[in-house]
Structures are given as structure tokens and as C-alpha cells.
Amino acid sequence: MKVLHIITGLGIGGAEQQLRLLVRHLPASCESEVITLTNPGPVADALRADGVRVTHLGMTGNRDLSALPRLTRLIRAGRYDVVHTHLYRACVYGRLAARLAGVRTVVATEHSLGDSQIEGRPLTRGTRALYGATERLGVATVAVSSTVARRLREWGVPDPRIHLVPNGIDPARFRFDPAVRAVTRAQLGLPERAFVVGGAGRLVPGKNFDTVVRALAGVPDAHLLVAGTGPEHDALLRLARSTGVGPRVHLVGAAGGDDGGGVMPDMPALLSAMDVFVSASREESFGLAMVEALAAGLPVLHTACPAIEDLPPDSAPGARRIGTRPRDLVSALHAQQGAGVRRLPVPAAVDSYHIARTADRVMGLYASASASATATATTSPTATATAAAEATATGVGPGQKK
Numbered sequence: 001m002k003v004l005h006i007i008t009g010l011g012i013g014g015a016e017q018q019l020r021l022l023v024r025h026l027p028a029s030c031e032s033e034v035i036t037l038t039n040p041g042p043v044a045d046a047l048r049a050d051g052v053r054v055t056h057l058g059m060t061g062n063r064d065l066s067a068l069p070r071l072t073r074l075i076r077a078g079r080y081d082v083v084h085t086h087l088y089r090a091c092v093y094g095r096l097a098a099r100l101a102g103v104r105t106v107v108a109t110e111h112s113l114g115d116s117q118i119e120g121r122p123l124t125r126g127t128r129a130l131y132g133a134t135e136r137l138g139v140a141t142v143a144v145s146s147t148v149a150r151r152l153r154e155w156g157v158p159d160p161r162i163h164l165v166p167n168g169i170d171p172a173r174f175r176f177d178p179a180v181r182a183v184t185r186a187q188l189g190l191p192e193r194a195f196v197v198g199g200a201g202r203l204v205p206g207k208n209f210d211t212v213v214r215a216l217a218g219v220p221d222a223h224l225l226v227a228g229t230g231p232e233h234d235a236l237l238r239l240a241r242s243t244g245v246g247p248r249v250h251l252v253g254a255a256g257g258d259d260g261g262g263v264m265p266d267m268p269a270l271l272s273a274m275d276v277f278v279s280a281s282r283e284e285s286f287g288l289a290m291v292e293a294l295a296a297g298l299p300v301l302h303t304a305c306p307a308i309e310d311l312p313p314d315s316a317p318g319a320r321r322i323g324t325r326p327r328d329l330v331s332a333l334h335a336q337q338g339a340g341v342r343r344l345p346v347p348a349a350v351d352s353y354h355i356a357r358t359a360d361r362v363m364g365l366y367a368s369a370s371a372s373a374t375a376t377a378t379t380s381p382t383a384t385a386t387a388a389a390e391a392t393a394t395g396v397g398p399g400q401k402k
Contacts, residue, residue, distance in 0.1 A: 198274030
């Protein structure tokens, strides 16, 4: 089976990292290639190092409609059995191009659909209409959590077209190592015995890292370590200085990347340096970083995490849901600090999200989607042309996260 994955960009991000991990765990019988519409960043380099062919389409913006015929030609020349799209812009253009190229088995993964935003940006009527028009050109849409599946149904996607395939991690990668903890803290300038509050994600308003910074002012001597990049970086540092916690806030950029001062520790090493993991985001599609934190034996404080909330209550005893105000987080952090620094047993929730299970489900979906596409008449040229016209008229909404 020959599969083409199309993604909006390959900078450091949850969906991008998930794509790489999935491709690494698909069976050898599944030959995978990747096209990135924009930004062939660090994940593109990592995929190439894994032996995966990566093509950069060179798309210049949401309304670069010249990308559609270029993408169509690449798909037609590749003779792919399955086209699998990831992230909003890639789903819109990828579905159109795949159908124009004659590929019937078109699958999309919905990584970042929230109630009020998609990929961290506000939803608009045009975004939703275009999504619906192009979704019909595929044969299956993957929801990474039950929460996303519910949102898709509310958008009018028929239930038989929605397939629940949760994200996955490689738990062994995140196993706690006290030696790595000591080295990482020394590298980052964190005091050996400091209480370190951790977080990870894009530095965008929707992640609410400002709430965590404000809460730090109420937890004397604690440090905050955040792995991530984004447009809120400078604003968060200004907030830290204005609230008197500047020296205790450490924004380390993309884990595994280079911030100009050398290669940063990877995510398992950063988690080893933390004592509690916090997510103040009020809206999540899955919560991959929280599952990774649980795999590292960390207590987790969160305001929203479908990955945890979709499981039975006793699946993640180290995770606790908290309120959305800074004082709620301050209270939870004091309680955590009072309980003492310790690593917890890895909970059952982690094994529920093993990447091997995710890869098996994806392969099963490819097989069933191929059978469905073969048994069903191809979407009419009129429907494809209509979706293309809507793309021209409305643009493609969020686009690549920068």
C-alpha cells in the first residue's frame, strides 16, 4: 500500500510530531511519503532522517490557488493508494487535489478542532462552510478524541464517516531518569532543589500560559519551565517581569531545537526536570503533552484534557482537573508542593494511548476506507468543482500556525 500524507507545515508542533511518530510505526508494507504545503521545518528534517521522502510544495498563503494544480500533478504522478491529510489547509487543498487526481481513498485526521477555534485561531462561518464542503470529498475523517468526534457531528459530518483514532505516544521514551533530570536542570540553570512547574505547547493566547505566569507569583521560590515557541513569547516575558517572577520563568523554545545557544533538551529530558505539569488551556482536542507527562510519572493539573476525560476516572489517578482562574492554580500548586516532590507510577491511561495501537487502527481504517471507496461511486465532478469554487471564494481559514 502506498500512502501520501499531506500536512500544512512541518515545524515543531503536536500534529507534526504525531505524523512522524505514526509513519515510523506503520508496517513495512505501508510505503509512506509526505508533502508539506509550507514550512519544511525540523520535523521535515527528522522525517528525511527516518528515510521518508518529503516534498515541499512551496505554497505562499491561504489563497495561493496555484498550489492546487501543482499538488494534483504530484498526487497523480505518485500513483498513491491512499491520501491522508492533516491540519485544516492541507485537508481543504489535499481533498480537492486527491479527487482531481483520481484517488478515491482520501482520509483526513482532525487534530485541532475546538468549540470556538481551529488550530488556535477563531472559527468563522466561512471556515466552517469550506470545511463541510471539502469534507464530503473524502471517505473518512479521523477524530483524535471523543470530544472532537462530538464537534464533528455538531458540524454536520455524518456519524458513519467519523472514526475515533486517538493520538499515541511511545511510553518508553518518557521513562523518568534521575541522571537526565540532574543534567537537564544544570543545562537550563534550574536550581537542583527548586520546585519546577512545567508546561508545553504553542505560545498562543488559547493556551493561557499567562494564567500560569500569574499563578507563579503566588508560589514563592517555584520556577516555571515551558517548552514551546509562538507569538506570545515576548508578552509572557514582559508579564513575568511586571509580576516580579521574571528570573523564575524559563521559556526554552522548541524541545530538541536550536535557540542560538545550542541544542535544547528534548521533551523527555524537559519532563524529567519538572515536578508537576500544568495545562491551563480551556479548549483542547486531545492533550498529547499531558499524556507524555503522565508517562514521565508527573502529576498533571489541567483545565481541559479529552485524552484523560475520555477514560474511566481511575485511569489517571495523578491527573487533576482544576478551575480556570490563577487562584485555582495557585491553590492546586500549593497542595502539590505540600505533598512533596515525587514520581508517580505510570498510569493505565498511558498504555491506552500507545502509538502501536494508533498505527494498528490507522491501518485498519485504510483497509476499510479503500473497500468503501471501491464500492461507492466516485464523487461527481460537479461536487468537486463546487468545493473548488468555495475554496476560491472564501480562502482556507486558519492556515499554517507560525
